[in-house]
Amino acid sequence: MTDTAHKPLLATVLGQQQERPPIWIMRQAGRYLPEYRETRARSKGFLDLCYSPDLAVEVSLQPLRRFALDAAIMFSDILVIPDALGQSVRFEVGEGPVLEPITPEGLGKLRPERVLDHLAPVLETLRRLRAALPPEKTLIGFCGSPWTVATYMIGGRGSTDQAAARLFALQHPQAFDKLIDILVQVSIDYLVAQFAAGADVVQLFESWALNLDEVAFAHQVIGPNKRIIEGVRARVPHAPIIGFPRGAAGNIAAYVAATGVNAVGLDYATPLGFARNSLPHTVAVQGNLDPLRLVAGGAQMEDRARQIIAAFADRPHIFNLGHGIVPQTPIEHVARLVDLVKNG
Ligand code: 1CP
Numbered sequence: 001m002t003d004t005a006h007k008p009l010l011a012t013v014l015g016q017q018q019e020r021p022p023i024w025i026m027r028q029a030g031r032y033l034p035e036y037r038e039t040r041a042r043s044k045g046f047l048d049l050c051y052s053p054d055l056a057v058e059v060s061l062q063p064l065r066r067f068a069l070d071a072a073i074m075f076s077d078i079l080v081i082p083d084a085l086g087q088s089v090r091f092e093v094g095e096g097p098v099l100e101p102i103t104p105e106g107l108g109k110l111r112p113e114r115v116l117d118h119l120a121p122v123l124e125t126l127r128r129l130r131a132a133l134p135p136e137k138t139l140i141g142f143c144g145s146p147w148t149v150a151t152y153m154i155g156g157r158g159s160t161d162q163a164a165a166r167l168f169a170l171q172h173p174q175a176f177d178k179l180i181d182i183l184v185q186v187s188i189d190y191l192v193a194q195f196a197a198g199a200d201v202v203q204l205f206e207s208w209a210l211n212l213d214e215v216a217f218a219h220q221v222i223g224p225n226k227r228i229i230e231g232v233r234a235r236v237p238h239a240p241i242i243g244f245p246r247g248a249a250g251n252i253a254a255y256v257a258a259t260g261v262n263a264v265g266l267d268y269a270t271p272l273g274f275a276r277n278s279l280p281h282t283v284a285v286q287g288n289l290d291p292l293r294l295v296a297g298g299a300q301m302e303d304r305a306r307q308i309i310a311a312f313a314d315r316p317h318i319f320n321l322g323h324g325i326v327p328q329t330p331i332e333h334v335a336r337l338v339d340l341v342k343n344g
Helices: 008-013 034-042 046-050 053-066 080-085 104-109 112-118 120-132 146-155 163-171 173-196 214-235 249-259 272-278 291-296 298-311 331-343
Strands: 071-073 089-092 096-099 138-144 201-206 241-245 263-265 284-289 317-321
Touching: 008 138, 008 201, 008 317, 034 046, 034 053, 046 053, 046 080, 046 089, 053 071, 053 120, 053 331, 080 112, 080 146, 080 173, 096 146, 104 173, 112 120, 112 173, 120 138, 120 173, 138 146, 138 173, 146 163, 146 173, 146 201, 146 214, 163 173, 163 214, 173 201, 173 214, 201 214, 214 241, 214 249, 241 249, 241 284, 249 263, 249 272, 272 284, 272 298, 284 291, 284 298, 291 298, 291 331, 298 317, 298 331
Parallel strands: 071 138, 138 201, 201 241, 241 263, 263 284, 284 317
Antiparallel strands: 089 096
16 A cells, blocks of 8 residues: 555545545446547447456546546446356446346355456556556455445346345355355455556445434344455554445444444435544545436535535545436536635
């Protein structure tokens, strides 16, 4: 890990408040940028883009060429883990990811021992990004949290209620726990390798922390994230980690207290006063502008961005959206937002 003094975003994750909040944007490399669409068209498919360091480095750096962002995030996807485990994963244009759904009997076919070899190109992307980035830019690695990855492995595609995975956890608890154990273990290895390859901080994407009762939340979200964080820190002491439990709602304080994240990403539905009152000042907060306000621009975007900055002015805060940027976002609105956050 490198010197934090020159990296405002990393310093903020570590609890050191800055004069202005640093900023990055979830899914900042992506389809709203014409240069991303152009590079994507040159690749043989989405996974090929993830596994081609030349192209992945290029798309990771594209948003930093346009905007004064404080971090680059390596270009990859949370679904490279099931792909590396040997499950069939395809990305259909306009349809999102499609996986061959896993069954309790099929778990034995997963190949945890080949995951790191399979993901070697992603680690190479990180090494090259580290070398290419100016010292003040933070380099972010990531993986999907086990529950969120399991929802795709079990359901076979994205869904609004994750019913297939929720039912699988209730009806096949032993098989479910075995799947989560595999995901915890390979995620620890993968994140440790990301730090070794030059990541300053990693984010755990728990995009489907919603729709769970408190018992399921404790079992499926808190437990596995806590085990990953402990497992990573046993090998990378004090590893800086951002958790993003989207939809955690009233479970957010328990998540922060139990997992030991340094920073917590807030989705845009989280009320600012609730976050202020329920989270300790020692934990950095990240977020939480509605991505559609960035599409709309103008006062709808600017007034809310100022509210968010004011609400978190007394604690370490990383400005971000409350979920990923959407493809129809006008580029000039992104430029305006970054300028507002940096310069007021
Ligand atoms: O054809 C394309 O170009 C595909 C669009 C795309 C992109 C640009 C996908 C498919 N993934 C990505 C990149 C990606 N995904 C990044 C890159 C780095 C960056 O932030 O710039 C990251 C961090 C992710 C993470 C990811 N993938 C999440 C967690 C974040 C979130 O938005 O909740 C999830 C849930 C995925 C799965 C996934 N991959 C792609 C899509 C369209 C989806 C969502 C599927 C669904 O709707 O359920």
